[in-house]
Amino acid sequence: MGKHCNIILLDEQNIIIDSLRHINSENSTRAIVPHVKYTYPATTKTNFLDCTSFETFYEKLSLGKPIYEVFNGISKSFLDASLVNLGITNLDKSNSEKLYNYLQKIINNTDSNLLDFEIIENKKKDYFLKPTTNASSPFHLNFFLDDFYNIKETSEYFKIYRDSILKMILEVLNKYKKRLYNMEEKLQTCKDMEKYQLYGELITANLYQIPNENLKEITLDNYYTGEKITILLDDRYLPSINAKKFFKKYHKLKNTLEVVSLQKAETINELNYIESIIYELEACSTLDEVSEIFEEISENVIFKEKTDNYKKKQKTKVKKSSLTKNKNVSFNPLKYTIDGYTLLVGRNNKENDYLTLKYSKKIDLWFHTKDFPGSHAILQLQNENLPNNNVLLKCAEIAAFHSKAKNSSNVAVDFCEVKYVKKPNGAKPGMVIYTHNNTLYVTPKK
Numbered sequence: 502m503g504k505h506c507n508i509i510l511l512d513e514q515n516i517i518i519d520s521l522r523h524i525n526s527e528n529s530t531r532a533i534v535p536h537v538k539y540t541y542p543a544t545t546k547t548n549f550l551d552c553t554s555f556e557t558f559y560e561k562l563s564l565g566k567p568i569y570e571v572f573n574g575i576s577k578s579f580l581d582a583s584l585v586n587l588g589i590t591n592l593d594k595s596n597s598e599k600l601y602n603y604l605q606k607i608i609n610n611t612d613s614n615l616l617d618f619e620i621i622e623n624k625k626k627d628y629f630l631k632p633t634t635n636a637s638s639p640f641h642l643n644f645f646l647d648d649f650y651n652i653k654e655t656s657e658y659f660k661i662y663r664d665s666i667l668k669m670i671l672e673v674l675n676k677y678k679k680r681l682y683n684m685e686e687k688l689q690t691c692k693d694m695e696k697y698q699l700y701g702e703l704i705t706a707n708l709y710q711i712p713n714e715n716l717k718e719i720t721l722d723n724y725y726t727g728e729k730i731t732i733l734l735d736d737r738y739l740p741s742i743n744a745k746k747f748f749k750k751y752h753k754l755k756n757t758l759e760v761v762s763l764q765k766a767e768t769i770n771e772l773n774y775i776e777s778i779i780y781e782l783e784a785c786s787t788l789d790e791v792s793e794i795f796e797e798i799s800e801n802v803i804f805k806e807k808t809d810n811y812k813k814k815q816k817t818k819v820k821k822s823s824l825t826k827n828k829n830v831s832f833n834p835l836k837y838t839i840d841g842y843t844l845l846v847g848r849n850n851k852e853n854d855y856l857t858l859k860y861s862k863k864i865d866l867w868f869h870t871k872d873f874p875g876s877h878a879i880l881q882l883q884n885e886n887l888p889n890n891n892v893l894l895k896c897a898e899i900a901a902f903h904s905k906a907k908n909s910s911n912v913a914v915d916f917c918e919v920k921y922v923k924k925p926n927g928a929k930p931g932m933v934i935y936t937h938n939n940t941l942y943v944t945p946k947k
Contacts, residue, residue, distance in 0.1 A: 506521075507520055507521050507522045507524075507533065508520060508521040509521075509533060509539060511539050514538075515538055515539045516536065516537070516538055516539070517533065517534065517535055517536065517537050517538070517539050518535060519535050520533050520534075520535075523535075530542075530543055531543075544573060546570070546571060546572055546573045547561055547571060547572050547573065548572070548573050548574070549572040549573065549574050549575060549604065549608075550574075550608070552572075552601075555597075555598050555601045555602075558597075558601045559594065559597055559598070559601075562597060567580075568580055568600075575604075583600060583603060583604065584600070586603075587599055587600060587603055655788070658788070659787070659788050659791065662788060662791055663782060663785060663791050665811070666782060666791060666794065666795055666798075666811075667779070667782050667783075669804070669807045669808070669811060670775060670778055670779055670782065670798065670804070671779070672807065673775060673803060673804060673807065674772070674775045674776075674779070677768055677771050677772050677775065677803075678772065680768055681765065681768050681769070681772065684761050684764060684765045684768065685765075687757060687761050688758065688761055688762070688765070690754065690757075691754045691755075691757055691758040691761070693754070694750075694751050694754035694755055694758065695751075697747045697748070697750045697751040697754070698747070698748065698751040699723070699725070700732050700743075700744070700747040701744045701745070701747035701748040701751065703721045703722075703723065703724075703730065703732065704719070704721070704732065704740050704741070704743060704744035704747070705741075705744050706724075707721050707722075708740065708741060708744075711740045712740075713739060713740070713741075714739070715736045715737065715738065715739060716734050716736060716740060717733070717734060717736045718731055718732060718733050718734055719731070719732050719734060719740065720732075770928075770929070770932070771803060771929075773874070773932070774850075774929040774930075774931070774932060775803075776874045776905070777850060777874035777875075777931055777932075778794065778797070778798060778850070779874075780874040780875065780904065780905045781794055781848070781849045781850065781874075782794055784848075784903070790848060790849070793848075793849055793851070793852075794849055795808070797849060797850060797851050797930060799812075801929070801930075832852060832855055832856070832860070833848070833852075834846055834847055834848060834852060834856055835848065835903070837899055839880075839892050839895045839896065840888070840889075840891070840892050840895075842880055842881065842882075842888055842892055843880075843881045844878055844879070844880050844881075844896050844899060845860075845861075845878070845879045845881065846876045846877070846878045846879075846899065846900070846903050847876045847877045847878075847931075848876065849931075850929070850930035850931030850932075851930050851931075853876060853877040853930070853931040854924065854930055854931060854933075856877055856879055857877045857879065857919060857922055857933065858922070858924055858933075860879075861879045861881070861919045862881070862882070862919065863918065863919050863920035864882050864884070864885050864918060864919070864920070865879050865880060865881050865882050865918070865919045866879070866880040866882065866887075866893075866896070866916055866917070866918060866919070867879060867916060867917055867918070867919050867921075867922050867935065868880065868896050868897055868899075868900035868914055868915070868916045869900060869904075869914065869915055869916075869935075870900060870901055870904040870905075870906050870912060870913065870914050870915075871913035871914065871915050871940060872913070873904050873905045873906040873912070874904065874905045875900065875901075875903055875904025875905060875906070876900070876903040876904065877931070877933075878896060878899060878900040878903065879919065880892070880896050893916065893941065894941060894943060895946075896916070897914035897916065897941040897943045898943045898944065898945060898946040899946065899947065900914050900916075901914050901943055901944070901945035901946075902945040902946055902947045904945070906945065907945045908945075909945070910944050911942050911943075911944065912942065912943055912944070912945055913940050913941075913942055914940065914941050914942075914943060915935070915938040915939070915940050916938060916939055916940075916941065917935050917936070917937050917938035917939070918937065921935050921936045921937040921938070922934075922935045923935070
């Protein structure tokens with residue numbers, strides 16, 4: 502109905518409390534304003550509920566108009582779906598009676614347990630309710646529609662929320678990738694630093710035989726290799742000044758190498774962390790899980806500007822996750838039972854840290870994919886005796902499934918005792934180092 506849609510709230514006596522759009526009687530055949538009794542829109546159609554018999558129904562049809570133009574409450578799409586369900590192509594009197602009985606059956610059983618419905622979606626994104634006979638509980642149309650639209654709205658909001666957070670994270674990821682690229686270029690220039698040191702040494706060692714005048718180039722013996730080497734000079738300066746400039750460039754590149762190498766390592770760590778966040782976000786299935794990830798990145802300085810801007814745009818507080826007692830992390834890991842053993846799998850970086858470093862015992866086994874972002878998986882043990890290989894393989898398969906390598910084959914999964922898993926000072930959530938590990942190669946399975 503487009504712009505003609507309205508929402509009207511009535512009390513028990515059908516008096517209008519309020520409406521989305523107020524309509525005065527001057528501009529319409531009826532008034533839609535507060536404190537006025539509500540009247541139904543005028544129509545020339547027949548109310549289907551007034552048809553108490555097939556003969557009455559068929560008499561109305563004999564006018565030659567389509568059913569949806571004769572009766573209120575029957576749309577063209579509903580009629581088409583009904584005819585398809587009944588297998589009717591020609592609406593003669595016999596088939597009209599089938600259709601009438603079908604419509605009456607739907608209406609009479611709307612609030613009974615005689616029918617259940619399944620949702621059918623077509624290519625036009627229209628939805629149809631198809632009756633089935635396997636009802637296990639009473640069917641209430643209003644509750645059904647409320648659940649349907651609630652699930653639909655929640656699903657759409659979840660997708661919008663997750664995609665907006667993902668977009669934010671991908672922007673930061675691209676920023677750090679660009680930064681890493683620039684660092685690689687700087688490190689490339691540092692490869693020639695030893696050459697500049699050699700030039701400075703050779704010129705200094707041979708100053709006694711080099712003319713004290715501005716030169717464009719000079720050829721000297723390389724006493725490291727015994728070969729001749731030609732050095733290009735800046736002819737604005739004397740050879741001795743060129744030597745000093747070569748040494749200065751060498752030290753500058755050497756310092757650059759040290760600083761940029763450190764920055765590169767830090768940037769790679771940041772990229773690994775961002776990749777782990779992207780994996781977690783893609784694995785989310787609920788709004789609460791997305792909120793927990795948003796809460797995590799809000800505490801990280803590399804996302805602070807973007808998360809602050811996002812909060813301002815939303816103009817609402819992002820829901821915080823429930824916290825464990827005296828811990829800054831929600832805790833509801835996935836649980837698997839394998840031949841009597843319990844395997845716990847973290848759902849995000851904060852939960853991974855809590856699961857591995859706080860919750861688990863030192864004798865428990867820790868599983869994680871090698872070289873791929875993924876969840877921490879903990880196999881709980883009662884003693885130091887290792888379970889059999891079948892249990893270890895199943896744990897590795899589950900750990901591989903809960904990682905970015907879930908669609909790969911022959912995935913390497915490391916495992917070791919929890920006591921050998923450590924968190925370096927200042928490391929990002931979920932980032933740990935480990936030793937005394939073994940590796941299993943598996944195909945991811947849930």
